[in-house]
Amino acid sequence: MENYEELARAISDLEEERAIGLAEKMLSRGVEPLRVIEVCREGLKLVGERYERREYFLSGLILSGEIFKEIVAMMEERRLFPHAMEEGQRRVILGAPLGDVHDIGKGIVSMLLRCSGFKVIDLGVSVSPSEFVEEAVRHRAEVVGITTLITMAYESIRETVSGFERAGLRDRVRIMLGGGAISQRVCDYAGADAWSHDAMDAVRFARMFTRKE
Amino acid sequence: MKEVKLHPRDTMTAEERLRAVINLQVPDRVPVSPLIYYFAARYAGINNAELYDPAKFNKALDRVFYDLGPWDIHYYINAYHRELISFFVPMKVLEPGFELPPNSIRQFLEEEIMKEEDYQWIMRVSKLTPRYALYRLFMERWIPRIWEHVGEGWRSYAFMWPRLISAGLRWRLEFERWKRRGVAIMYACPTEAAFDNFSMARGMLKFVEDLRKRQEEIAQAADALVESFVYSFKMVSMITGVKRADLCLHRSSNDFISPETFRKLSLPSLKKLVERFAALGVPTVLHCDGNWDLNLEALRELPAGKAIMQCDGSTNIFKAKEIVGDRICIMGDVPADLLALGSPSEVDEYCHRLIEEVGKGGGFILASGCELAPNAKPENVKVMMESVVKYGYYQDRAAEQARKIA
Incomplete structure (x- = not known):
């Protein structure tokens, strides 16, 4: 037994x-x-x-x-x-935005998402807006997580969200933000869907965003 | 030196004001102290890599001071030589103009710089050479692992020594210049506390393992370094002429560790060090990055009127004032995102609230939450500096209160 x-x-x-x-x-x-x-x-x-x-x-x-x-x-x-x-797992794209090479927080979020049954495609650090969009399309990801510790990355995050809008994917891909430099103000500025400083929230958001009606 | 008043209504010099708030007294007005580095480059129109040129750095900072200031306290982090950064943060680093494009900002990498056997090495060396253990730890173990081009053994000493001396002397000249214009100097030199040094030098994953398996070693090694922290400070203080210490606590917040772990592994050596400094008449600036809400009660164990707690916007600074404000001067915490994306009226409103609530009864320094965001809007920075004149005079506040009572 x-x-x-x-x-x-x-x-x-x-x-x-x-x-x-x-x-x-x-x-x-x-x-x-x-x-x-x-x-x-x-x-x-x-x-x-x-x-x-x-x-x-x-x-x-x-x-x-x-x-x-x-x-x-x-x-x-x-x-x-x-x-x-891994087949049929819900997919999440993760990355640090262009100009930011910090990856410890992203690594923790990635680990938690994997442990919670998500397939995580980690694009690494200093990821350009176009790369986020291309990889989300390639992997048919429903959620994109962007983590940053630097305020200089605000523009790049905003540009990434706009990139999804321009590609006509914004209604299919939800974008969550995390990391020390993120706040509600930054989330509003970038036009993202959710933000948190708490790694566990990434799991909660990803579940919420991938829940089938 | 001639006494310089920064604003016409000031009745204290910046140095007197700083000493008053550390002593938890009420100064003439709330002092302001932004931690400015990359913002200066952006504002002055040079790239970030150019800040390593002392002339360009000073010119850029002067421009910010005269356009957007003045401020009361010079809070600096420029190392002049990139290898010296490792003495504040013992991690591999990518620098603008070297590994990164010239307009990037410095970024640290999580790698194993400190080996697990270093705990025992520290304890052994601290017994043999108690004053020099910290210095030897950096020179003989960590610096050669961080910088391949520096080399090991005598090469490390030969490489670093001239740079340490040159930075120390440059700081002294820089400080004299700031003092002449009426600005106080925050500390002699930035340093990282022992527990936090270990956490960063081991790398997050390895250190988490240590927290499980090597608690005794962490505590004993941190304790063993206290004597050499004090001695190192005395040396740097002699060169730079400033009698205030600084301890960065990047990894002691409740973002990383529990309040129990803080009490058990970080606080004992920190407390001992702050007490040793206090006995020398030296107050300590505690650079408390991250959320410290659950550690606040423990900070009450530090000697009263001998420390500054700098909050970066993650700790509830209003709670900090309530819990520990009668023992420690609170500093902070205009958030980076507010300065970068907010409007001048939002910045004004937040600074006003800080001055009214955290500044109540003295013991408060208005500051940016950690470093001033490189992309902060200049008009927001100006509003922050002006807020101490607009709302910060204690006499006005007393008169306002009297009016309300009447």
């Missing part, structure tokens, strides 16, 4: 070695890898809830993501990672 709850709890308690050990045991006993991933996501969801209650902070979010990454890496090493699960 597998104790799925125990694995979820180990992740939510950030008990790295215990969580990895439990996942390893389950896989060795032939539990479906997809089931293990689901349980891990349950654990990550609990971490997210504790983060929202301010029981955990960014360091906790990062650590839980690292635990998940290690479990996935273990599955990949054993050729067990269920790649089929």
Whole structure:
């Protein structure tokens, strides 16, 4: 009898070695890898809830993501990672705008989105407005996330949103902003759909934006 | 030196005003201190890379001062030599005019500069050479890892020494110039607190692992460096002639760590250092980037009237005033986005509120939230500077209050 709850709890308690050990045991006993991933996501969801209650902070979010990454890496090493699960996933494009090379915040958002079942296409840093548009089209992404720490990137973000409008995609692609330099004022200025300083909000926005009626 | 009044109605010099607010007293008016760097280049019409030329930097800043100022306190971050940036932020860096186009702004990279064995190295070296441990940590371990062209061992000392001395002397000359025009100098030299140094030098992911596995080492290594922080400050203070210290706390906010972790791992060495500085008659500027709302109560443990807490717009500055304003001078926090995208009337309204509420009873410095946005609108910057004259005289406020009571 597998104790799925125990694995979820180990992740939510950030008990790295215990969580990895439990996942390893389950896989060795032939539990479906997809089931293990689901349980891990349950654990990550609990971490997210504790983060929202301010029981955990960014360091906790990062650590839980690292635990998940290690479990996935273990599955990949054993050729067990269920790649089929990526099919049909909701897609999010992420990037830092032109002129900004900071990527730590974007990395955290990317990790949280992946852990929450999204397929993330990370375009990296200093991404031009046209690249955001082209890649969103290529990957049929429904959500674009732009993160920045610098005020000098405001124009580039605005230009990116305009680029989606000019391409006639604005009603199909929702744009969310994050990072220290972002505020409601910047969101209004750029014409984006949502903004936050909180990485967990990116997951909430992405879920909201991709929810089918 | 001749006493210079910045505004006709001033009854104090800027230095007296700064000392009064640090001591939590009521000055003649609220002082203003913007942290200006890239904004000066944009305003003066030069590119950001040109700020490394001391003549161009000073000319650009002067232009801002005479067109949009004056301000009371010179709050500087220019290093003159790009390798010296590593002493404030021990991370790999991309610089305009070098790795980035000339009009970009400096950006730091998260890489593992500090190795896990460095915690033990710090403790060992601090026992052998307590005064020089911090200096040796940078020269022998971190600088060669950040800058490949500097080299290791004696090459690192040979490369950095002349640049340190040259920057120190340039700062001294720069400070004398500012003092002559009646402006006070914020601190002797910017530095990063020990816990935050470790966090940045280890890189976010590695440091998160350390927070799980190496708590004792973090705390002990931070504590071991206190003596050398004090000694390093004394040396820099002797060169620059300023008796105020600065500790940047880029990674101690509640954006990164819990208030419990702050109390356990960051606060002890910070407190010890602020107390050591205070015993020398030296107040400390705490550059508190990020959201500190849950750490505010803990800051009450710092000695009263001996520190400035600079907020960058993320901390609730009004709450900071309420919780810790009777012990620490509060500084801030006109947000970057307001200065870049807001209207002059919005800036005026926010500055007015800060002066009225956070400035109540003294102990307040009006400032930009962290660095003044490079793309701040000049008219907004002018409104911010003028607000201390328009609303900041305590005598006017007392008279206004008396009128209301009558």
